[in-house]
Amino acid sequence: MRERAIVPASEPPRQLFVVVECGSISMRMRLAPVAFGERFAAENGRYGILPIELIGDRDDDSLAPAFHVFRQLEKERVASDGATLEGIFDAWGEGLASRGLDLRLERRSFYGAPLPPNSRGLDGGRTSLRPWDIELTAIEAELRRAVKLDRLPPAYVDEIRANVLRRGLLVDVVSPSEPTPDGAVTMIVARDRPTLSTACELERALLVRGGAQVVNDASAKMGELLGYPSCCTARFSRVLEHNDTNLAWALLPARGEPVSPITQWLQPGLALLSHSPCALSCAASLDLGGRLLDAIDDKEPGLAERWRGVATRVQVVDRYGNRVAVAVEGSLDSPREIEAAELLGSGGSDPDAVDRVQGLVGRELCANSEGVWVADTDWYAAYVADHRDRPPA
């Protein structure tokens, strides 16, 4: 990728996406600085490694040396101020080669702190342009046989139950085996009794820590029942930690061609799909999301258009944890003037979020495969999904 003359005011921290391989088994990992308080699987000096996706047999431990070797890298080489990510990568690669493992560089990107927590509950965040009852809309429109409302605060349970029953649907609550501090529960909604009991049984199986195979089988069956495309369920089961941050690093591509807004999931307040698409261009997800958008439009005319107005943008989470929908025209191969910027959520950690995001308007957005930034400012974003492609009319 061509280097730009236009650079951010301060160099963003970087991370590497790497692949450790041993025969037919491989693991995608991140190699990143530990300075930002993130917890890594193995740390050494100023750097840490974290697995994100496993391709191959989960119970095979042939990749285990990846962690030992990293921990044992010569301290001086890792801890010295001059140690670069590339230097650590080389040292780690040499160590792995001596144990018969290959290390391959997938890409380099800006480092982004873990995503701010945000509720996918009733409001989906600060600004939600999706209907609060999108899951119920999907089941009513017969696009899905069952839906799962995850991590619901107890305060919402009665209200949702009443709403579900009013629509002639069936509902059951599945509590986690170890209660969460906030008492959150999962609700399963279905149109018929057999589907509801099967879904609840599978959810209970998933909540109990079982062997990898048991969990994989249960998630495949659950995915099918919930109407998730099988390609997406298969990929989801390869991702090692199902938190938002890891899913974003595992599934969001480096900057490429703009894709449809239908598969947008980086911003929960705009997400139509309840699953994490295997790719932003996943055909089955595009089909499901497109039909759901039609159902929404039938029910609440005008909402789909408002949704498109904000969803059909470059979606980012910036260095401050602000979720921003950035409107720019044209290819990002050149800097482009930011025409509008909508703050969708801030995670509460940036007191200046509103002014900061408004201050982006009129400035030039720069991008490469590492992330996006605004020249001559300290603003950059590591989490990026370009959803500006308008779906066919």
Ligand SMILES: [Zn+2]
């Ligand atoms: Zn898919």
